[in-house]
Amino acid sequence: MVRLIAGILFLFTASYSFGQEGFKNLVEKGNKALENNSYKEALEAYKLALHSDDVDSSQVCWYASLAGICAQELGDSKTAIQYYNQSIKLNSTDMDIFERLIQLCIDTKDHENLESIYLTARDRFPEKQHSFNNKLLYFYYNNKAYSKAVDIADKILGYKPGHTKTMYMKAVSLAMGSQNEEAKKVFKEVLATDPGHAKANTQLGLLYYREATKVFDVAVRKYNQLKNPSRLDYSNFRKEKATSWEGYEQAVNYLLKAYENSPTSQVKQALYNSYERLEKKDMAAKYK
Numbered sequence: 001m002v003r004l005i006a007g008i009l010f011l012f013t014a015s016y017s018f019g020q021e022g023f024k025n026l027v028e029k030g031n032k033a034l035e036n037n038s039y040k041e042a043l044e045a046y047k048l049a050l051h052s053d054d055v056d057s058s059q060v061c062w063y064a065s066l067a068g069i070c071a072q073e074l075g076d077s078k079t080a081i082q083y084y085n086q087s088i089k090l091n092s093t094d095m096d097i098f099e100r101l102i103q104l105c106i107d108t109k110d111h112e113n114l115e116s117i118y119l120t121a122r123d124r125f126p127e128k129q130h131s132f133n134n135k136l137l138y139f140y141y142n143n144k145a146y147s148k149a150v151d152i153a154d155k156i157l158g159y160k161p162g163h164t165k166t167m168y169m170k171a172v173s174l175a176m177g178s179q180n181e182e183a184k185k186v187f188k189e190v191l192a193t194d195p196g197h198a199k200a201n202t203q204l205g206l207l208y209y210r211e212a213t214k215v216f217d218v219a220v221r222k223y224n225q226l227k228n229p230s231r232l233d234y235s236n237f238r239k240e241k242a243t244s245w246e247g248y249e250q251a252v253n254y255l256l257k258a259y260e261n262s263p264t265s266q267v268k269q270a271l272y273n274s275y276e277r278l279e280k281k282d283m284a285a286k287y288k
Contacts, residue, residue, distance in 0.1 A: 023052040027063060034066065043070035043079075061090035065097050077104050081113065088120060095125065111143055130159070137169060146173035164193050168200055175207055183207060198261040205254030209270045212247025216277055219244070241277075248274040 030045030046067040050060055068083035084101040087094075098121045105114035118139060122132035133156050140149035153170035157163060171186035187204040190197055219240035226233055252274050259267045268287050275284035 023049050023055055023059070026052065030063070030066065034070065037073075039070040039073040043067055043074065046070065057090050061087050061092050064090070065092060065094060068097065068100070072100060072104065077108055080104055081108070081110065085113070088117070091124075093124060095128075098125075111139075115139060130156075137166065141169050141173060144176070146176045149173040150177070162189075162193055164190055164197065167193075168197070171200070172203060175203065180207060180211065196257070196261055198258050201254045201258035202262065202264070202267055205251045205258055205267070206270060208247050208254065209251035209274060212244040212251060212274070212277075215247065216241060216244040245278055248278050252278075 026045050026049035030042045030049060033039075033042035033045060046063050049055070050063055050067065064083045064087040068080045068087065071077075071080035071083060081101060081104050084097055084104070087097055088101065092098075098117065101117055102114065102121075104110075105117060115136075118132050118136050122129050122136070125132075133152055137149060137152045137156060140146070140152060150170055150173045153166050153173065156166045157170070160166065167186055167190045171183050171190060174180075174183035174186060184204065184207060187200050187207070190200040191204070194200070219237060222240070223229060223233065223237040229237070252271065255267050255271050255274070258264075259271060272284050272287040275281075275287065
């Protein structure tokens with residue numbers, strides 16, 4: 001930390017104009033206090049310097065960064081975020097400042113600011129574009145911004161085709177956005193690369209299971225609403241119920257593979273229900 005600040009101070013001190021005596025005195029006071037780890041005194045000096053007359057944007061950029069470091073060392077996250085943002089808006093290219101701000105936004109759950117910083121960093125540091133695309137993917141996925149997750153996943157897959165984790169996250173995001181057919185295609189692409197992928201088998205199996213259950217439940221509800229069902233009504237009910245069987249068979253195909261690798265209670269229950277509705281009692285009993 002001391003070495004980092006010493007390096008920054010060397011650059012920053014060389015950067016300001018000497019034409020404004022008040023500003024010069026304040027930043028020298030702040031720099032000296034910072035070198036001595038007197039963060040509170042340094043922060044107060046930088047605050048005053050940043051409000052001086054005729055301070056140009058490059059000076060504000062440098063010293064807003066230092067003010068942010070002081071505030072962060074004092075445990076004042078809100079003020080640190082304010083100054084780091086100010087520096088970045090003035091085109092800071094200091095990756096350390098970006099990393100500090102990102103961590104503070106994560107710690108304070110400042111999601112709106114975090115998204116903006118990731119996007120800015122991706123544009124400002126082209127050599128790190130792939131890294132920030134990955135961060136954005138996880139950010140959107142974990143915060144349920146599924147449409148954006150799909151878009152960023154497509155960008156990543158453009159230069160990392162077949163990347164299993166990215167394809168899986170894209171498939172889940174599509175499913176959560178009710179784009180079931182597209183989700184199925186991508187889940188199957190994941191399984192083509194990794195047939196034993198437990199999560200992909202689980203999610204694809206459950207997708208088929210839920211679709212089949214909707215069809216099954218509609219048929220049951222419709223039949224149960226009949227006051228005096230006839231044999232013809234029952235025959236029609238059986239036919240309608242049978243339309244769900246293909247979906248359950250598909251579900252079982254993937255859920256069995258998932259259960260082999262990860263025997264969760266959710267998968268077990270889905271297997272039991274699927275076999276029950278397929279009228280395969282012996283198989284259902286194995287998962288009761």
